[in-house]
Amino acid sequence: MTIADVQAAINSGSSSCVTIVDRYLKEIAKQSHLNTFLEVFEVDAKVQAKEIDQKMQNGSAGKLAGCVIAIKDNICYKDHRVSASSKILEGFESLYSSTVVDHLLKEDAIIIGRLNCDEFAMGSSNENSAFGNVLNPINNENVPGGSSGGAAAAVKAGLCHAALGTDTGGSIRQPASLCDVVGFKPTYGRVSRHGIIAYASSFDQVGPITTSVEDTALIMEVIAGKDGWDSTASSREVPKYSKLLESAGTSRKIGYLTDCLEATGLDTEIKEGLMGQIKSLKDAGHQVEPVGFPYLEYLVPAYYVLTTAEASSNLARYDGIHYGYRSGHNDSLDTTYKASRTEGFGTEVKRRIMLGTFVLSAGYFDAYYSKAQKVRRIIQDETTKILNQYEFILLPTTPRTAPAIGENVNDPIAMYLEDIFTVQANLAGLPAISLPLGKHSNGLPFGIQLIGNKFEEAALLSFSKEIYQN
Numbered sequence: 001m002t003i004a005d006v007q008a009a010i011n012s013g014s015s016s017c018v019t020i021v022d023r024y025l026k027e028i029a030k031q032s033h034l035n036t037f038l039e040v041f042e043v044d045a046k047v048q049a050k051e052i053d054q055k056m057q058n059g060s061a062g063k064l065a066g067c068v069i070a071i072k073d074n075i076c077y078k079d080h081r082v083s084a085s086s087k088i089l090e091g092f093e094s095l096y097s098s099t100v101v102d103h104l105l106k107e108d109a110i111i112i113g114r115l116n117c118d119e120f121a122m123g124s125s126n127e128n129s130a131f132g133n134v135l136n137p138i139n140n141e142n143v144p145g146g147s148s149g150g151a152a153a154a155v156k157a158g159l160c161h162a163a164l165g166t167d168t169g170g171s172i173r174q175p176a177s178l179c180d181v182v183g184f185k186p187t188y189g190r191v192s193r194h195g196i197i198a199y200a201s202s203f204d205q206v207g208p209i210t211t212s213v214e215d216t217a218l219i220m221e222v223i224a225g226k227d228g229w230d231s232t233a234s235s236r237e238v239p240k241y242s243k244l245l246e247s248a249g250t251s252r253k254i255g256y257l258t259d260c261l262e263a264t265g266l267d268t269e270i271k272e273g274l275m276g277q278i279k280s281l282k283d284a285g286h287q288v289e290p291v292g293f294p295y296l297e298y299l300v301p302a303y304y305v306l307t308t309a310e311a312s313s314n315l316a317r318y319d320g321i322h323y324g325y326r327s328g329h330n331d332s333l334d335t336t337y338k339a340s341r342t343e344g345f346g347t348e349v350k351r352r353i354m355l356g357t358f359v360l361s362a363g364y365f366d367a368y369y370s371k372a373q374k375v376r377r378i379i380q381d382e383t384t385k386i387l388n389q390y391e392f393i394l395l396p397t398t399p400r401t402a403p404a405i406g407e408n409v410n411d412p413i414a415m416y417l418e419d420i421f422t423v424q425a426n427l428a429g430l431p432a433i434s435l436p437l438g439k440h441s442n443g444l445p446f447g448i449q450l451i452g453n454k455f456e457e458a459a460l461l462s463f464s465k466e467i468y469q470n
Contacts, residue, residue, distance in 0.1 A: 017049035062107035076195040085129040088344030098195020116150035142402035145175030152179035170422025173434035177397035177447030188429035192227035200307035213465040217241035255291035255390035305372035312356030401444035
């Protein structure tokens with residue numbers, strides 16, 4: 001059911017917000033083994049449900065009335081705990097709400113809880129959480145992807161109607177592909193980052209995970225827009241995405257990246273599925289052409305040099321003094337800092353902090369960080385060049401289906417390469433979406449990815465709906 005379907009059911013009297021919330025709460029308890037939720041806001045959700053039922057009766061309810069949403073555990077919600085799934089922030093309660101949460105509440109969404117994720121959004125499997133890994137609801141022996149693995153798993157398992165995640169290098173789209181749901185990353189600056197616990201500030205974006213393009217469009221319509229608290233948020237007017245989804249009969253020009261289809265490590269069945277999609281698009285009257293992108297091998301190295309550098313700066317504030325976890329080994333200020341950060345951060349976060357500190361250090365700054373910034377510009381320019389000729393870029397979301405739990409945990413390079421097809425959109429700051437494409441012979445799903453022009457979310461969502469419906 002879309003949000004519109006839910007609202008129609010409530011307006012007809014066949015359902016209510018209270019009934020819907022109770023059903024989700026029971027389902028969350030029933031499927032607690034998935035470890036998707038770190039905390040369920042049961043009392044708050046029930047209070048909200050009663051209030052919104054009243055609003056729907058008197059005709060004053062907002063756009064998201066009846067929609068039960070969960071938020072990733074790096075999105076601040078006033079007077080609620082937020083930890084970024086890290087021991088170093090365990091027990092911390094936010095003093096204010098993020099702008100996206102304020103927007104959701106203003107339009108009467110019901111926020112039911114906070115979702116497990118990779119610690120500080122660093123990971124591709126949701127195995128880096130300080131509070132245990134999330135299980136893929138399709139097959140509990142596999143990972144759900146990351147870092148928004150709890151969000152994708154919760155939506156797929158029917159524990160909430162939709163979820164908000166964050167996408168730094170594919171952290172919405174990659175788990176969406178592995179969990180068979182829709183994941184959307186907006187243009188950088190389209191959605192405010194105020195109140196989002198930062199990983200890499202020039203990459204992070206908030207976006208929805210849903211089961212339909214219609215719901216993605218409506219939630220984007222609500223959360224997007226300028227924000228006085230975030231100077232990087234665009235002041236461009238937000239289109240009525242939910243009203244601009246009809247595009248049937250419109251011929252589109254699409255470029256698919258041949259370098260991705262020829263990449264080492266791309267699963268054969270995923271390649272065949274993408275080629276089948278290309279044929280379907282051609283049969284539907286769209287112009288679909290091969291495009292070369294010679295920088296595929298540079299995407300992941302450039303991304304990890306830049307994001308770890310930003311992470312080492314952003315995470316410097318977590319020191320055991322201001323707030324959060326403080327070690328018992330506090331003989332001096334120096335030992336308090338060292339012990340608190342050593343004990344409070346997980347292995348992957350410490351790895352990225354050290355890598356980021358290294359690439360920013362004297363003697364290595366020009367060799368790594370400066371060079372990665374130049375590579376980022378080349379990638380942006382080349383991607384823009386393609387999008388000057390084509391409306392969308394078509395490519396796989398992931399190189400394979402969901403790995404088994406523990407398969408990549410001791411091989412960080414293998415883990416990083418899971419993002420090979422998703423980081424391009426983040427490096428270029430462009431909107432991208434993952435749509436469920438098919439099912440592998442191993443029983444696991446995989447997705448198709450579309451990248452659009454900057455701030456052209458309306459066109460991307462419209463075309464995505466056409467593909468998804470067919």
